[in-house]
Amino acid sequence: MKTKLLLLAFGFVLIATASYGQVSYDLPIEEHVFDNGLRLLLVERPDDHRVSAKIFTDFGAMVEEPGELGSAHFLEHLMFKGTRTLGTTDWEKEAPLVERLYELEAQLIAQMNKDRNAIRERAVFHNDEWRGTTPEIEAIQQQIADIDKQINATRDPGAVMRWYQAFGGTGLTATTEQEYMKFDIILPKERVELFLRVEADRMSNSVFRGFDEERMILVEQRYGDLNRLTTPYYEQMNAVVGLVHPVFWPEGYLPDFYQYTRTYEKDFYERYFVVNNTTIVLIGGIDMATAKPLVEKYFGWMERKPEPMRIKSVEPEPQAERRLIYRSEELAPRVEARFMIPGVGHEDRPVFDVMMEVGKRRLEDNLAKAGISGSVDVNTRVVHTSIFGVPGSINFALVVPENQVVRAEEILLSTLEELKNAGPTSTELTVAQKRIKAQWERTTLDASRLNFAIGHFQVMDEWGTLETYLNARAAVDEAAVQEVASTYFIPENRTIGQVIRP
Numbered sequence: 001m002k003t004k005l006l007l008l009a010f011g012f013v014l015i016a017t018a019s020y021g022q023v024s025y026d027l028p029i030e031e032h033v034f035d036n037g038l039r040l041l042l043v044e045r046p047d048d049h050r051v052s053a054k055i056f057t058d059f060g061a062m063v064e065e066p067g068e069l070g071s072a073h074f075l076e077h078l079m080f081k082g083t084r085t086l087g088t089t090d091w092e093k094e095a096p097l098v099e100r101l102y103e104l105e106a107q108l109i110a111q112m113n114k115d116r117n118a119i120r121e122r123a124v125f126h127n128d129e130w131r132g133t134t135p136e137i138e139a140i141q142q143q144i145a146d147i148d149k150q151i152n153a154t155r156d157p158g159a160v161m162r163w164y165q166a167f168g169g170t171g172l173t174a175t176t177e178q179e180y181m182k183f184d185i186i187l188p189k190e191r192v193e194l195f196l197r198v199e200a201d202r203m204s205n206s207v208f209r210g211f212d213e214e215r216m217i218l219v220e221q222r223y224g225d226l227n228r229l230t231t232p233y234y235e236q237m238n239a240v241v242g243l244v245h246p247v248f249w250p251e252g253y254l255p256d257f258y259q260y261t262r263t264y265e266k267d268f269y270e271r272y273f274v275v276n277n278t279t280i281v282l283i284g285g286i287d288m289a290t291a292k293p294l295v296e297k298y299f300g301w302m303e304r305k306p307e308p309m310r311i312k313s314v315e316p317e318p319q320a321e322r323r324l325i326y327r328s329e330e331l332a333p334r335v336e337a338r339f340m341i342p343g344v345g346h347e348d349r350p351v352f353d354v355m356m357e358v359g360k361r362r363l364e365d366n367l368a369k370a371g372i373s374g375s376v377d378v379n380t381r382v383v384h385t386s387i388f389g390v391p392g393s394i395n396f397a398l399v400v401p402e403n404q405v406v407r408a409e410e411i412l413l414s415t416l417e418e419l420k421n422a423g424p425t426s427t428e429l430t431v432a433q434k435r436i437k438a439q440w441e442r443t444t445l446d447a448s449r450l451n452f453a454i455g456h457f458q459v460m461d462e463w464g465t466l467e468t469y470l471n472a473r474a475a476v477d478e479a480a481v482q483e484v485a486s487t488y489f490i491p492e493n494r495t496i497g498q499v500i501r502p
Helices: 071-078 091-114 135-152 159-166 189-205 211-226 230-241 262-272 288-299 349-369 402-422 426-445 447-460 465-475 478-488
Strands: 002-009 026-033 039-044 050-057 170-176 181-188 278-284 322-327 334-341 375-379 392-399 494-500
Touching: 026 288, 039 288, 039 447, 050 189, 050 447, 071 170, 071 181, 071 211, 071 262, 091 135, 091 262, 135 211, 159 170, 159 189, 181 189, 181 447, 189 278, 189 288, 211 230, 230 322, 230 334, 230 494, 278 288, 278 447, 334 402, 334 478, 349 375, 349 392, 349 402, 349 426, 349 465, 349 478, 392 402, 402 478, 402 494, 426 447, 426 465, 426 478, 447 465
Parallel strands: 039 278, 322 494
Antiparallel strands: 002 026, 026 039, 050 181, 050 278, 170 181, 334 392, 334 494, 375 392
16 A cells, blocks of 8 residues: 655746746645555545545546447446445345346347347438337347336335435536546535445445436437537537547437447446546545545455456547538537647647637637627537547637638638747737636635546546646747647648538
């Protein structure tokens, strides 16, 4: 076992110009790695009576396969359905029924493989033809539904939520993105042990109850996403920017939701939800001397397992400009330029945070000078997430009147050329870094947001990278912006999207 302490003296205040002020912010992050590989990160705040507690697993949508997209998010839903001790009124009665479910599902999978020619996709325009079935498949599905009804008689829904709420827990959430899954809660400092008890149980004894009910909840969520006019457009843009990497894949197409199996989800669960792939982050009124024995009590018995499979996909080097024309009667006309950018851990990545701030305001000024009314959005969002440990994209989008789309594209590209040729002005750079500094200060004031930042960096690279990243953002100068713009804002790395009327 090892414990270490790192004081993150954030560079944006230590090396800032006089306009920033000379205030130092120290963030003492303590780390303890247990013998089984579990990592505990802790920031003690003695005056805080509550603790922000999160548990991160290095697992997310990037491990999915085509035909099963959204299955990582689905696993999160299933892990909310309880365990052998929470969520059931009679586990001894339920256990053989669960075992029978897996036996029937094995028969179902075998039958679907046997009937593969009868149920394979053939139509380009679906019209629900992808819902192929046979009498044999339907008979097994009915047996599964009958067993589920018997299990429902022993279910105790919401048990975890009731336990947390009964002891002062607030903000119980879970999130699954491309690179991580996390469960989190804010508790009185005297109740941190409850978090460890529940999450250790969830990590080792989850029972996938209400499987088909929960499947339909994801279908409803997907329809909700598709009701947003921007969703289909963004998904098409992501598909053009990235050729092979799953970071660009959406959170499930409708046919995917009907193909999930308990066997597939259980395989995910058993491979990835292991202690040596897990980080617990605690921030608040608890110290390491108190936390270590509690974590050891609930997680120390778990054995280190084989390291989960790494993500093998490597996005090919961009070699050609790509263009998307999206026709819509309802979505506001717009033009967008996206460029692939490196992931966290690459020395150029922090520069893009500054680039976003500078680019947005430069584009707003240039649109106004051209007499074009519209809005500007600059972000690094791919699907739901804005920062990754793998390459993503920076996205410059202008929403303008329909008759100005072509002119707006010219302004967008010429603005980026300005950054390549001359870089930002000193005023633009100062304003951008002040905004970034203020954003980070707001993060440090909110224990939950700070907790997320630390855990997220651990998943993307390692938690110590956070210090390097913040220092690098603070050190960005005009020449650095110009150099990075010249490297990445090139036609071969460019994807242009236009939304126009049919």
